[in-house]
Every structure is written in C-alpha cells, then in structure tokens.
Amino acid sequence: MSTISVFDMTGKQVSETELSDAVFGVTPNEAVMHAMVVNYLANQRQGTQSTLTRTEVRGGGRKPWRQKGTGHARQGSTRAPQWYHGGVALGPKPRDYRYALNKKVRRLAMKSALSTKVLDNNMIVLDALTLDSYKTKTIADMLKALGVEGKALIV
Known part of the structure; x- marks a missing residue:
C-alpha cells in the first residue's frame, strides 16, 4: 500500500x-x-448532421427529356446528384454514435x-x-x- x-x-x-x-x-x-x-x-457527439438525397429534394418528378434521339445523355430527374440543385449521393444522415464499453474495461480505465x-x-x-x-x-x-x-x- x-x-x-x-x-x-x-x-x-x-x-x-x-x-x-x-x-x-x-x-x-x-x-x-x-x-x-x-x-x-x-x-x-450529437449526430444530427444531414443532407438531402435525390428523393428528399423538392421537385424533379418529370423526366427532363425523352430517352432517345436528343443527343443528350439519358436523364431521369433534375434532382439527381450530378445536377445543379440535385440531391447529395451518399451524404451524412443523422445517426447515433454511442457505444458501450464493458464494465471491467471502464473500471480498469478509471483505476489506470x-x-x-x-x-x-x-x-x-x-x-x-x-x-x-x-x-x-x-x-x-x-x-x-x-x-x-x-x-x-x-x-
């Protein structure tokens, strides 16, 4: 002692x-x-960061031009990630960062x-x-x- x-x-x-x-x-x-x-x-950590995906951005329900014959690349929505004012691909969403440590580990950390x-x-x-x-x-x-x-x- x-x-x-x-x-x-x-x-x-x-x-x-x-x-x-x-x-x-x-x-x-x-x-x-x-x-x-x-x-x-x-x-x-709060975990409240968030971005809008293509489904959450307002508008873009109509196909901007027909599929074939225009010379443009095919597009399905004006809110797709590659468009200006489009949604974010694979952006952050709210989540919980909490996790638990074992009781013995917590006690050993305090003793240490x-x-x-x-x-x-x-x-x-x-x-x-x-x-x-x-x-x-x-x-x-x-x-x-x-x-x-x-x-x-x-x-």
Whole structure:
C-alpha cells in the first residue's frame, strides 16, 4: 500500500493516509484509457448532421427529356446528384454514435488513470473543504497555497 500526504486548505500537511493498491496500485494501461476517452467523446457527439438525397429534394418528378434521339445523355430527374440543385449521393444522415464499453474495461480505465496520477505525484488530498463564502478568490488562494498551477480537477 502506498501512502499519500493529507493537507489542509492552507497547504500544511496534516497527516498521511494509505491508498488501496486495488485502485491506486494498478499498472497503468494506456490502451484501455485511450479506449475510454474515445468512447466518452463518441458518446458526446450529437449526430444530427444531414443532407438531402435525390428523393428528399423538392421537385424533379418529370423526366427532363425523352430517352432517345436528343443527343443528350439519358436523364431521369433534375434532382439527381450530378445536377445543379440535385440531391447529395451518399451524404451524412443523422445517426447515433454511442457505444458501450464493458464494465471491467471502464473500471480498469478509471483505476489506470488514478494510478497514473499517483505515480506522477499529481494527486493532492485535502482533509476537508470548508468554505466561509463561495468565491473564486477563496479557491484560488487555496490552490496557490497547495502549489497547484494551471488546470486542476477538484473532486
């Protein structure tokens, strides 16, 4: 079991706590973490892009000229994809991009991410998050006291 320091909001070390090796001692699996991120991003997609096919474009019900004898190429509709103002051939249609990952894979990805944070010393544990007033300055001062710069995730 690995240990991690516990800090208060002023940045002083209060104690140390042990981390479970079942969660924080897993060998990081980058492939599983990548699969989880790709799954998350795919599930966020709206999937509402759409184009009109030749059947959905208004008009074009009549054959523009007879089949033979004009010298033109044969045509059946003025809304075919090769025509100006025609429909789109094989264009995007609304679809659902969501897919599921196995529960064991999702759990392994979370354990791998947490283990990576512990290995890189990028995890800070607070004893308590007590705020007198909910202001940005209070949180900013706390993060500065803890030595956090740039992006931070507070859980």
